[in-house]
Amino acid sequence: MQPEHIDRYKAVGRNIAFYRKSMGYSQDALADKVGISRTHLSRIETASCAASLDILFNLADVLDIDPCLFFQNIGWKSDGATEKEHALISDLTKCVIRHMREP
Numbered sequence: 001m002q003p004e005h006i007d008r009y010k011a012v013g014r015n016i017a018f019y020r021k022s023m024g025y026s027q028d029a030l031a032d033k034v035g036i037s038r039t040h041l042s043r044i045e046t047a048s049c050a051a052s053l054d055i056l057f058n059l060a061d062v063l064d065i066d067p068c069l070f071f072q073n074i075g076w077k078s079d080g081a082t083e084k085e086h087a088l089i090s091d092l093t094k095c096v097i098r099h100m101r102e103p
Contacts, residue, residue: 001050009047015070017045019063022094023101033062 001009020030031041036055043049051059060067 013045034058
């Protein structure tokens with residue numbers, strides 16, 4: 001992992017954590033379904049290590065999302081929105097995802 005990309009790794013990790021939580025998975029449960037340890041998933045989410053494409057694809061498959069979503073909003077802190085606005089967007093996204101998954 002190259003130091004100049006650490007902010008990007010952190011953003012990917014935040015996105016993974018966001019979708020994991022939105023889908024109601026604990027780190028243990030998601031890691032088990034993907035075939036990695038909870039510690040490895042935690043390290044990916046906190047940008048302590050890099051994730052392979054295979055792991056990213058497996059995470060996306062289990063979460064039933066497009067893997068491209070892990071790379072959305074890289075650099076979101078520079079988009080001019082406040083933390084409160086980002087929290088609202090996050091909450092709305094979670095609601096939409098839950099609603100889409102209801103039978």
